[in-house]
Amino acid sequence: MDQAVTRQQEDIQRPAGRSAQTTQRGLAPFEDPLALQAAIGDFLSKDAGRPIVIERLQKFPAGFSWITYGVKLRGHPRADDMILRIGPPYGLFAPYSAMPEFQSLSALEGSGVPVPRAFAASDDHSILGAPFFFCERVAGDTPLPWGGGDGAMNDARRESLAADFIDSLAALHNFDWRRTELEQWDPSITVDNAADRQLDFWWERFQRWALRAHPMAHRTFAWLRRNKPRAPRVTLVHGDYRLGNFLEQDQRISAILDWELVHLGDPTEDLGWAFLPQYRGGTRMVCALADEDAFLTRYQDKVGYKIDRAALHFYIVFSLLKLALTHMAAARCFEDGLFNDMRMPAMATQIGPVFRQIAKIMERSS
Template structure:
């Protein structure tokens, strides 16, 4: 890759660290479909620091994803409260000419689900992950929602069920299984309770695992306000087990460890039936997100094999949803 490809990042870095600052050891990871992700060394005199740039490249119509400016604000709040996240360094500004995005510190480790769940090198840490996730959720949910009150303007903070229905309807596609799931969610809706700061997408693949377990939580674009148990149910949703269905917490742990750690770290008492409700919600929501991605491939000018595959993946999720509603899947 030529240096010219990264002039926008270089300009933004030099605006903040001086004209002598330079970028070295530039790497573009193969993962990440909605953003341009670039890892690089910031070299400033004798100092060297590994950083990561993340820039928006596409925003889908009716997207549930937060704009990068709000994501950066959430990272700042989470970091200030000791949540394990990459340290936020700076957000891009209009004068940078780099579009919308931000730069964070680099955190080493693994994010690939199949490696986390199957590589012998992670055998020692896998049993710890469920409890670590529970403690992270408890710390996150303890943050005063007033610190992230801007999340209230997003549809998922107002009514997450209605938000999924509105998105599905906007694509004008027939999905009877998703409609069945939405009807079930509406008929079994739990009573309202205290609202928390939710990550919204903490699951296998969205955190970095190192030698001691979870090193950093990534991808805050789905954050919103809601019931804390929603986060727990999302992590336990069948889709995030990656074939290891006997381990309902992300394919690496059991619900008892997750719930016990959550409560021990100050989280509210967990009702397993409430978690099951949000696991079913998770299947509905994940199916709608796949409809969105496939629609973007066909109609939205975002053609790519991964997003095309979301069309097929929708059917798999719909099958899991129906089997779960029928009581045949745990």
Template sequence: MQTLIDDATLAPKIADYLGAQLGHPVEIGPVRRFPVGFSWLTYSVPVSGIDGDTGTRELILRLGPDYGLFAPYSARPQVLSMQSLEGSDVPVPRAYWSSDDPSILGAPFMFCEKVSGEAVVPWVSANEPGLEDGYRRRLAEQFIDSLAALHRVEWQSKPVAELAHGITAQNAARLNVEHWEAQIARWAMRPYPLAEWGLRWLKAHCPEAPRVSIVHGDYRTGNFLEHGGRITAILDWELVHLGDPHEDLGWASLPMYMGGSKLICRLAEPEWFYARYGEKVGFEVSMRSVRYYQALSLLKLAATHMAAARCFEEGRFNDMRMPAMGSQIATCLRQMEKTIEGAR
């Protein structure tokens, strides 16, 4: 049975929860939902009295409702990853409190700090005005360097090690493919022979990772904030996991994030992107692995669109973006096929 999130009743629930965590009462201002995303719900929450004074601090609350695209949710992977990156060269919001107990706020949730900045929209046409070249170059440098910093993190002694589950450089790709195979089996409403063919190819051509790294899973424009030419925060860690760092490269370099340009995420020339990343991360980029993960990324996108179509058809998410996403399944699978044929 679905648990509908009633925005009007969130403030007193939040006040009770934060008061219990802090050991003293707090006051909650107007809770505002951001009209973004297809999965987790995101809210701005003004809180007075966090430090025992009358000052107001604005927090971000993320809720994973049971009717969401990737439900059921757990906040734990995001929180473990964000906590593991505190003090690193990866700009992430500070994670505060979280729980997967839906009885508290109606769904799994996490609170983190609110960071200033705006998201760069990735889905614009190449014919529309873009970023000024110098500004774009500065953002691109930080975009690349933050990704390399993420993949350099020695995670074995950090909270995110809880997600390891026996992963190695040798089995990382295989485990990843099997995960998405299970998602397709759960979400698809009809057989997709091309997806099954893609899964067989991916299992038969698994590359060995140069190392096991924290992988963001959705690293692209649209998922970072920038202010005054500086990337202030990398956002949306819901697909985070441990795996081959080439996965984030493959995802970022998908054509749908180029906006009709020839630039990775409409920011960086591909040759320079891979060269700078390799220099910063400490290993040479394998273009064979990048192409492999481009194919897997297109399968992931197709699976996501399958989830959206099922979400809408089952009446769990009455949002017309869901059937629109479902209409893109065949396109993604066809692009996956072309990518695989080009990798042979």
């Protein structure tokens, strides 16, 4: 890739008269559309070594975490349309770093995993006021397999998307991350401690997000500690691999999106998340795309080993716990006044039902 485009650009110089931290209205640049457009133009012009004109910014309304913009530009050597992702200090999983997502997309380019090309990134708050990265805007739409009309999912379309969905996951888990800069992420991770790494990660977040005592969370963490599996291998894990996080064009997956939870770990973690009932759309199929046995048969053929059903069971429980903790994060954001969006307390109402799901699963396991 073009190093002039992909370097972090920590040394950007701000134009005279403009604060590196706030605009004249006292806002961070990413909170002020005019200042943001100017700052993007400055950054990309410096990055590309030529003047870049920002013709239009389109803010996408969905999401509780990263702020996402479509950026229409003129004069850039690599793209006329980009996606800008900004990690605000009040986002669901704040504080953010742009580098894991940027580095993983950069490493995966050409790997067989369909990802947007990554162009530039920085964690320097003096540029846009928060961590950010730019990537390719990939053609396609987010499919809703249970939708009617033009969105109806016939068998041929479902089978095509299911094949791509499974094959892309297998390609991710076959990817040799040790030959990339991702090796620096966690040099001491092993097949024996991968599960503990994630349990520690989410325990810390539970301590940060919980607004009250949650005995079921403690019970679930204890169950997971007792039953943690040995990973079949250490791979790059997407962390949110599911229906809704990929684009479709002409009945094929054009890009896997939303890599903010990417990490090194046990590949079965991605399976556990994809297998959650919350993503089945009222069907009995994994992500409303494939029968469980068909999914595992194809995946196992691609990765070259057999999935341990007990490990998959562990990661389904773990995934439900992560879902409950994410709902706690939404409640915390709303209660702390960081996000005035009524969908946040609505998410909090799902904490109890998710814990009831976990209790039923653990009771069947005892």
